[in-house]
Amino acid sequence: MVGKIAVLLLRVAVSAVFLYAGVMKIWDFRHGQSATPDFTLAIQHFEILPNPDLAVLLAVYLPWLEVTAALTLFVKRLALGAATAVTVMSVVFLGAIGSAWARGLDIRCGCFGKDEVSLSYPSLMLRDALLLAAAVVVLVWEARRKRALTPSPEGESPS
Amino acid sequence: MRTIRLLSLLALSLSLLGARADAELKWDHPIQEFHRVPEDKEIYAHYTFKNVGAAPVTIKTVRSSCGCTTAHLDKKTFAPGEAGEIVLHFSFGDRKGLYRKGVSITTDDKPSEPFVINLLVDIHDPVTMTPALVYWKKGDPAEAKSVQFTVEPTKEVHIKSVTSSNPRLAAKLETTKAGEQYAISVKPTDTAQKESAEISVQTDFPSDAPRAYTIHARIK
Amino acid sequence: MIRALRQFAIVLGIALLPALVSGAIQLKWNAEVPPKKDEVTIAMVHNNWSDHVLWVDARTRAKYDHAHIPDAVLLNEDEWNSLVAKFLDAWDPDVPVVVYCDGGSCDASHAIAERMRSELKIEKVYVLKGGWGAWSGK
Helix, strand or coil: CHHHHHHHHHHHHHHHHHHHHHHHHHEECCCCEECHHHHHHHHHHCCCCCCCCHHHHHHHHHHHHHHHHHHHCCCCCCHHHHHHHHHHHHHHHHHHHHHHHHCCCCCCCCCCCCCCCCCCHHHHHHHHHHHHHHHHHHHHHHHHHHHHHCCCCCCCCCC | CHHHHHHHHHHHHHHHHCCCCCCCEEECCCEEEEEECHHHCEEEEEEEEEECCCCCEEEEEEEECCCCEEEEECCCEECCCCEEEEEEEEECCCCCEEEEEEEEEEECCEEEEEEEEEEEEEECCCEEEECCEEEECCCCCCCCEEEEEEECCCCCCCEEEEEECCCCEEEEEEEEECCCEEEEEEEECCCCCCEEEEEEEEECCCCCCCCEEEEEEEEC | CHHHHHHHHHHHHHHHHHHHHHHHHHHHHCCCCCCCCCEECHHHHHHHHCCCCEEEECCCHHHHHHCCCCCCEECCCCCHHHHHHHHHHHCCCCCCEEEECCCCCCCHHHHHHHHHHHHCCCCCEEEECCHHHHHHHC
8 A cells, every 4th residue: 555655656746747848848937938948958068969960859759759758648548558658868978968968068168267067977877777777666566557457367356 | 575565665764755846947048049141250149047946056057969069067066046147158160051059058957968059050152153163083174163143132252363373274254243142253274283273253252351262173 | 678678669650749749840931951962971982982082171271281081182261262272273174172170060061161162163062971080980
């Protein structure tokens, strides 16, 4: 019973994070304008995509995937797929941040004047690792629920 | 089942540790637009902001889209209620026309969500001279080619002289409408061999430092 | 497993609908990111033109002096007026011009290419996808 509540809390937490993250990447409320150009720039700064134009496509699609996954986490028939989606996204984000960190992406033009610049990569990685952990928990829960509901020769009952 | 329960509680409590007090910078004018002329050579734009959150904010990265725009920041950490500014310096070089320079700023409370401040500058030249290049291939007919010099309606620019650096590529000025429209005709003596010439079109504008425009002529 | 993948695909598909609408609306209202038809890759330069192109370096003089594509001509926005004559001496109307700058997200190469097209009316101008990063990485 406690396990069920814990998973529900995690489901809500993961959903809330992805919903918020997705919406923020779609619309810049503070300035009343689309957030897509800025997100495109952010993606390009990771210098991961083979073609900088792909960043625009990703900037338009990814936030909607986050919103859709966040919402369908509560739709019984799609919750497994949604959990898969948030897990996959968390892994990809973690990989992208790790890659940027490993390549020590720098500020080329010394724009900060004499000061050096550093990103708090460790905290970014930790935050995404935690998100991934929560997503995996929900995914495993959904997968087991699905399997238990499928009639099997042994006649298992849902736990 | 027990394992899942334990893992869930662990993950949940760890994720709560990552929560932060609400921190944020409010920018007064994140997009600034200026109208300048090439003689101005550079611009300094001040982007002021204030920490309207409950926690201190530290600016982590300031990334410009090019080397022509540099950013200067006196200090990086701002207490709640404290105001600050970033000064952008954009050096025009030989640029003309509309430019949009974005500078991406990240803070410690939102390290993966950069905020972009924009500097828009119209480096304005009332004169349009086109094309700036005329060329012939060896053996082409040695016919004159015309360059149009057009001044935008509200201004007046007069051409004082037209001088070619190479006598084998001669330039002639035709006044369509003084102060508004001119045509410069460039004619090679022949196109038997490779040639190059820079044709200087001297004007009277602006009066304190009149500009010279260049027509490039080549026989390839 | 299959059920997971099927549902995953459905979620991906559902997300595609608002994304397409959003993308279409934004393209209509904001032509800030036009499709870049003038980009070429190093492979294309090799296959289409047998590497016979005029390379133009649109980066800063400091970066050019440090290292540049062999036989590349420097022409950047800062020094256009003083460098353009030298570029035109090297230019041949039958040889494609390929402009490069730092890498993935710099726009100097496009700015220089655009200035060549609009001011000099040179047509065979292309931009190297990936810029110096693509060349030095190969």
